[in-house]
Amino acid sequence: MQKTLNPIESMYENRPKRWWIYTLTVLLFAVLLGWSSSAIEFRGIAAKGSEVAYGIIYGIVHPDPNLLFTFSTEGVPYLLLETVAIAVLGTLIGGLLAVPFSFLASENVMPKWAAFIVRALILMIRTIPSLVWALVWIRVTGPGPFCGVVTQSICSIGMISKMYINAIADLDTRILESLDAVGCTTFQKIRYGILPQLYANFVSTIIYRFDINIKDATTLGIVGAGGIGAALIQCINGRRWSMVGAFLFGMIILMLIIDFFSTRVRKKLARG
Amino acid sequence: MFRKQSSEVKKPLFDRIFPPRTIVVGGHTVEKPRSRMWLITLGLVLAVSVSVVLTKFDIGLLIRRFYQFQVILSKIFNPKWSYFPKVLDPLLDTIKMSVLGSVIGSVLALPFSIAASANIIKNNVIVAILRVLLNIVRTLPTLVIASISALMFGLGTFAGTVAISIFTFGIVSKMMYESIETVDMGAFEAMEALGSTKFRAFWSSVFPQILPTYLSHCLYSFEINIRAASILGYVGAGGLGILINDRVGFRDYEGLGMVLITLFVVVLIIDNTSQYLRRKLS
Numbered sequence: 007m008q009k010t011l012n013p014i015e016s017m018y019e020n021r022p023k024r025w026w027i028y029t030l031t032v033l034l035f036a037v038l039l040g041w042s043s044s045a046i047e048f049r050g051i052a053a054k055g056s057e058v059a060y061g062i063i064y065g066i067v068h069p070d071p072n073l074l075f076t077f078s079t080e081g082v083p084y085l086l087l088e089t090v091a092i093a094v095l096g097t098l099i100g101g102l103l104a105v106p107f108s109f110l111a112s113e114n115v116m117p118k119w120a121a122f123i124v125r126a127l128i129l130m131i132r133t134i135p136s137l138v139w140a141l142v143w144i145r146v147t148g149p150g151p152f153c154g155v156v157t158q159s160i161c162s163i164g165m166i167s168k169m170y171i172n173a174i175a176d177l178d179t180r181i182l183e184s185l186d187a188v189g190c191t192t193f194q195k196i197r198y199g200i201l202p203q204l205y206a207n208f209v210s211t212i213i214y215r216f217d218i219n220i221k222d223a224t225t226l227g228i229v230g231a232g233g234i235g236a237a238l239i240q241c242i243n244g245r246r247w248s249m250v251g252a253f254l255f256g257m258i259i260l261m262l263i264i265d266f267f268s269t270r271v272r273k274k275l276a277r278g
Numbered sequence: 279m280f281r282k283q284s285s286e287v288k289k290p291l292f293d294r295i296f297p298p299r300t301i302v303v304g305g306h307t308v309e310k311p312r313s314r315m316w317l318i319t320l321g322l323v324l325a326v327s328v329s330v331v332l333t334k335f336d337i338g339l340l341i342r343r344f345y346q347f348q349v350i351l352s353k354i355f356n357p358k359w360s361y362f363p364k365v366l367d368p369l370l371d372t373i374k375m376s377v378l379g380s381v382i383g384s385v386l387a388l389p390f391s392i393a394a395s396a397n398i399i400k401n402n403v404i405v406a407i408l409r410v411l412l413n414i415v416r417t418l419p420t421l422v423i424a425s426i427s428a429l430m431f432g433l434g435t436f437a438g439t440v441a442i443s444i445f446t447f448g449i450v451s452k453m454m455y456e457s458i459e460t461v462d463m464g465a466f467e468a469m470e471a472l473g474s475t476k477f478r479a480f481w482s483s484v485f486p487q488i489l490p491t492y493l494s495h496c497l498y499s500f501e502i503n504i505r506a507a508s509i510l511g512y513v514g515a516g517g518l519g520i521l522i523n524d525r526v527g528f529r530d531y532e533g534l535g536m537v538l539i540t541l542f543v544v545v546l547i548i549d550n551t552s553q554y555l556r557r558k559l560s
Contacts, residue, residue: 021343024290038377039377039378039381041374042373042374042375042377043374043376044374044376046435046436054428055430055431055432058429058430059430060427070440087332088328088333088503090330091328091333092329094325094326094329095326095329095330095333095335098326112346119371129542129546130542132546133505133538133541133542133546134511134538134541134542135390135505135506135508137421137509137512137519137522137528138509138522138534138538141522141526142347142350142351142354143347145345145346145350146340146343146344146346147339147340147343148339150333150334151332151333151334152333152334152335152336152339154333155335156340157331221417221419222419222424224417225418225420225422228421228512228513229512232333232383235419239422239425239513242422242425242426242429243429245429252374252421254418254422257417257419258414258417258418260416261417261436262413262417264412265417269479
């Protein structure tokens with residue numbers, strides 16, 4: 007019975023055996039999956055499903071050139087520009103609004119209970135989908151791109167302040183003490199002690215959010231909040247596939263370009 | 279001599295147009311690049327002013343009609359509790375859609391992300407083509423995918439599940455190939471050197487390294503998916519979105535408030551559970 011194990015083998019024999027945790031996890035997972043598969047009521051492909059699939063592929067291969075290369079307000083370039091404009095303003099305003107929010111929600115600035123309340127508020131803003139925000143704001147501003155701007159300004163606060171809060175929590179406050187010792191004013195302390203620590207992180211967050219907002223702005227149009235979405239959904243429901251193709255083509259190109267540049271800038275910012 | 283060296287390194291365009299100032303400090307020449315702040319500011323001002331014109335930005339309108347927002351908000355925060363039984367079914371649909379969509383999407387993402395990692399697949403062409411494809415998948419908004427799949431598979435939760443799966447596939451595969459590329463390949467090479475097959479080496483040396491990250495990415499995408507799935511009903515793909523569309527259509531903001539509060543609670547629970555699990559994984 008007494009086997010002579012070399013150290014490696016004995017270590018291997020004594021490895022933590024957590025098979026029951028694994029079994030439990032797998033079981034739980036299987037139950038969850040089985041339960042959720044009850045939602046799937048696959049009734050086969052709809053009567054005209056294959057036609058739709060064919061239409062999509064046809065449309066993307068044959069985008070409508072009249073739509074793609076006009077500069078009228080119906081054309082793809084104008085609508086894309088409008089989408090970008092909504093995202094630019096929405097992100098900038100959201101980024102600015104998020105600054106007070108995130109300082110108010112930071113535990114190293116505010117008392118704990120106050121920070122908690124502001125955090126709950128931020129979480130609420132984040133949970134409500136942007137489409138719902140747009141539906142609410144549209145009653146205030148009326149349909150149009152301005153509604154999109156207001157919606158995105160509010161929606162962006164949620165995620166941006168969450169990232170800001172992390173940056174603020176990492177602040178090195180010892181610098182403030184040394185600036186105090188040198189005799190700096192409050193303004194100088196903020197300018198030379200706090201801003202340089204936060205600036206790169208904040209800009210990076212804003213650019214990241216801009217990426218998301220562009221994508222979001224393309225769908226806000228579905229409820230009438232401006233941008234390319236309204237025309238796109240109309241064309242999809244009207245099954246005008248070559249127009250759908252033109253819109254999708256424009257969107258894909260735009261987002262690939264923006265993704266490329268934002269990744270580059272953020273990499274640069276991260277490296278300092 | 280210094281001149282010659284610095285001209286060999288290709289300078290950015292900006293430094294060639296506005297040459298850096300040369301400062302002589304105690305015999306050493308130091309080049310201080312000109313500030314680019316004015317260029318960035320100029321670009322921002324330009325972008326903002328164009329955007330203001332294009333979006334018909336009107337802060338006055340917002341201030342004049344802000345009371346309207348307060349009216350709606352006060353109704354939302356005064357939810358109709360009797361509406362809850364009607365919320366329950368679509369809510370479960372939303373959760374089921376996102377569970378199933380997350381699982382299908384993440385399972386599909388695994389082989390694609392492995393094939394798109396430059397350290398595993400040595401063929402640059404395949405990696406580049408796959409990445410462009412994955413990028414294109416990621417650019418498609420979920421609502422657009424959902425409305426197209428609703429046309430294809432009929433209205434209902436199946437269309438929503440398809441949309442969520444494609445969306446999950448896009449984000450998980452991107453996050454995965456980025457993490458796979460940071461994997462330590464030393465163990466893999468050591469196993470290959472010992473004579474194991476490529477698959478065997480991958481399975482025992484790379485896979486254990488990427489598994490926790492993979493699960494963490496899946497959970498993260500599940501968190502996002504609950505939120506994304508809640509609005510898919512707007513284009514007819516099942517779930518809470520149908521109710522949201524309905525309530526807004528009838529201007530029943532108390533009912534909308536009930537839907538949103540239920541969603542809020544569910545998201546809170548799922549976010550916290552998933553964040554707890556992710557912390558355990560890392």
